[in-house]
Amino acid sequence: MYKYIANVTKVHLSLQVAYCIGKCRDMACHVLSLRREMRRCFNQTWHATSLHLSGNVAVF
DSSP, rough: HHHHHHHHHHHHHHHHHHHHHHHHHHHHHHHHHHHHHHHHHHHHHHHHHHHHHOOOOOOO
């Protein structure tokens, strides 16, 4: 009986760890894509600003 409970607990804990690892990986992917998107947005803004300051017209 105790051996069965220990095995069930071990399986439950490993499932929890796998779930947490999956969540962390998803969160890391989300943060990475968010950082990439922010960088792209900053580059576009910087490009538009430099065109504006140089006297050229930028149309998006």
